[in-house]
Amino acid sequence: MPLITEPNLYSPDDFYADLIAAHEGLSDEESEALNSRLILILSNHIGERETLKQALEAAKKS
Amino acid sequence: MFQDRYSLAFKLYPYKKSKDQDKPDAVRHPVVIVGGGPIGLATALDLGRQGIPALVLDDHEGIGMGSRAICFAKRTLEIADRYGCGAPMLDKGVVWNVGKVFQDDRQVYEFNLLPESGHRNPAFINLQQPYFEKFIFDAICTEQERGAPIEIRGKNRVDAIDVKDDHVVLSVDTPDGAYQLEADWMIACDGAGSPTRDMLGLGFEGRVFQDSFLIADIKMKSTEFPTERWFWFEPYFKSGASTLLHKQPDDVWRVDFQIGWDVDRKEELKEENIRRRLDAMLGDDVDYEMVWSSIYTFQCRRMDKFRHGRVLFAGDAAHQVSPFGARGANSGFQDVDNLGWKLGLVISGKAPESLLDTYDDERIYGADENILNSTRSTDFITPKSKVSKNFRDAVLNLAERYTFARPLVNSGRLSVPCTYDHSPLNGADDLPGGPVTSRVGSPCKDAPVGHGFLLDQLGNDFAILAINTDVPNSVDIDGINVRSVSLNTTDDLTGALAERYLGSESQAVYLIRPDQHVTARWREYDEDALRSAVRKACGKE
Structure with missing residues (x-):
């Protein structure tokens, strides 16, 4: 499945608030660890290597 | 002049003056194998069983001390079965299936290799390298009694090599002085530090890993530890950045501590210092005896080509990997398996010399696969950057609760044989x-x-x-x-x-x-x- 780069989040403001809230009260190190775990969890959910490669490329280009 | 570089576990082929040494002209041999380690001995065995005369030159008189390679894969045992030495290996070896992975003081998960049924051999055995070599040597003796033309010369050190178009001239030093030999074919099985490679001025490029590992083989007085592979990332007992515990025959356990790059080897190898690490790990009440210890560092590298005209390289002389995954001796054995029949057909005139170029194709493919796997394991075990360590720790953290993260844990991808998908020899x-x-x-x-x-x-x-x-x-x-x-x-x-x-x-x-x-x-x-x-x-x- 090609990487979705058009809007796909059901409720973007809510998601964004959840993301920031998850990091609340964490030290920089703890936040980095959380982000690492989050990336791994989401990557597994996506599963397809090709989609993940496109995501890595998209992130690098930004 | 003949200072041993190491002590012997088994003295098997004491120096004896050969008739070749008294001949005025260099005697020509079909195959000379340099190095009497597992790869050199197995190559001689393979060729000898085909009736092709094989002469092994080794600068010692037997098998070196130390457990070294301890983990032998199914494919290696299958090849050994073909050579007639698989049964004693299996008989002596320890079969294991269960592995546990720990971080700090908690178990991250446990795995079972769950070997597929219907194979003569298990997925792996653990066996000290000297035994492995001894069983190959015993098979050579059996074949010699049946008339196989295999000869091993101890304390015969190759000091110079002159590669000609259709043969190789070797200058060999012995306790009785130097002599010359000629070989139609020479196989260099003289290990990661291959003097042959240096004498021919050939490169050996790859990645250096800045870490050292302290090996301690200990004999347990009580045998409460199960026959499992235990691997710790950042263990609570602080004896190493990672630690591996693995059982060998004779109630001996291999403990492998990752101790960093900048270490004082002499200091670390003192028994009291090794015991301090071991006691922290095992507790003060566990009684053990030290059997062998060593510090090693490693690189992941290979030669550009394994065939250089009439000289062929095999095993660690041709490629070197990290120990994670047991891909050293096991891949060397696949080299032998690959080279033996090809050289046999070429020498007996049934195949063109170019067949040997496919040894290059196939085993370089194998070496690259092993280097890739072992480099990835090493990067997981010893992360090279902060972000790499973050992801490693995240994987270990998640693996305890979520099964999806377990396949990402990499404490060594255990050796499996190569499939030569793109070999020029493949047919329909x-x-x-x-x-x-x-x-x-x-x-x-x-x-x-x-x-x-x-x-x-x-x-x-x-x-x-x-x-x-x-x-x-x-x-x-x-x-x-x-x-x-x-x-x-x-x-x-x-x-x-x-x-x-x-x-x-x-x-x-x-x-x-x-x-x-x-x-x-x-x-x-x-x-x-x-x-x-x-x-x-x-x-x-």
């Missing part, structure tokens, strides 16, 4: 419903047939494996006798043969190389197709 793959695991290029999987096992029946030469179809008993192709192994469903009591070789087909014909790799397969027998495939597998097409 005309068995559409055939299993992917027995596709052209793959090593044959074992299976129970009748009262024995398939791999024993395939033997040491080209073979036709025919299942549920008639084929001639044997076919002569350019002086090569191709023998048939004909089986049918009644031989397949467990169904493993059908599962591994038929897939959804009702019949099949396989052409198997002497190293028991599939080189072509069809639904039906066709003599022209067979001839063409054998010629291709011998490098003639």
